[in-house]
Amino acid sequence: MNTLSHARIRGTGFYVPERILTNADLEKIVETSDEWITTRTGIKERHIVAKGQAASDLALEAAKAALADAGLAPEDLTHLIVSTVTPDSFTPACSCILQHKLGISGRVAMDMNAACSGFLYGLEQVRAIIALKPESVVLLVGAEVLTSRTNWEDRATCVLFGDGAGAVVVTGSADAADSGRILDTLLYSDGAGADLLMITGGASSEPYAMGHVVGPSHFIRMQGQDVFKLAVRSMESVSREILERNGLSIDDVALLIPHQANNRIIEAVGKKLGLSGERVYVNVDRYGNTSAASVPIALAEARASGRLPAGSLALLTAFGGGFTWGAALVRF
Ligand SMILES: CC(C)(COP(=O)(O)OP(=O)(O)OC[C@H]1O[C@@H](n2cnc3c(N)ncnc32)[C@H](O)[C@@H]1OP(=O)(O)O)[C@@H](O)C(=O)NCCC(=O)NCCS
Known part of the structure; x- marks a missing residue:
């Protein structure tokens, strides 16, 4: 096996748009309350895009931050993967647009759709690319403008989602002691x-026709419970599997980084696994559910705030539409 063929996270970064939508703001839009949202979800506020800001714009800022953290330039990249359910357009892919905005061309660029598990699905693709072509430098971004598919008349869903992007830069690793190794x-x-969490309107199962009026099916629909x-x-x-x-146990885990959908879900997963407090990363209170962006935003924040010191093991896990779910182990 080539000595570089283990994948290593070299840099992390994230970006959320400036505008903040608080629970108090939502009280003016639908019949809800800060108390209901906080108790049921743990969410206090979420960031939402400005007019004209698309997924690739958020991805660009997250990518720049991850590249800077890795000490690399856009020119160093060989592959760009964007995980998203809210790309700029059906075609071209968000990754292609991102590539252009990074000022490069000629790389492999592709989008992935595994909803809220999109970042973890992307990590496996990255591992495969590194195993096949160990000299690769891969940018993986989870980027979402979920508010572009939010039904602001549906109080059961509109309080949950936010916009943002998180990114990692992954290279081959020659040394088993290298920080950021993706173990599995x-x-x-x-x-x-599928029908418990879906957006169908305007897609091939429910195509647009001229003059069609936008309805609830064009937005996120979910059976929450x-x-x-x-x-x-x-x-x-x-996570257990x-x-x-x-050959590891829960005692080996320094930090659980779960998909940030709802604090009650996070607490329940932590409790079942026997993890709590400082060993579970939570930022859903500030960002809401940002789907494919949620795990990489949390990972970037956790690293930046010193929650993943040298040698520590991070357990990442996510669940999302499809359904899709997964986990990853990263040694920092
Ligand atoms: C969406 C969710 C917060 C709803 O919480 P819940 O405890 O299941 O609440 P219910 O759906 O049973 O609704 C309870 C009541 O609250 C009401 N309600 C729903 N949203 C509300 C809101 N924003 N404000 C006030 N009341 C609301 C409902 O209408 C219902 O009223 P009723 O009893 O008079 O019919 C919860 O189901 C959840 O978090 N699900 C997972 C969602 C998720 O994270 N998905 C993404 C995973 S990738």
């Missing part, structure tokens, strides 16, 4: 739950 990724999916239970069960089981198959 474990992914699952099941289409049987069903998703809640499945999310907890799936993130717990995949990835630890077990790597």
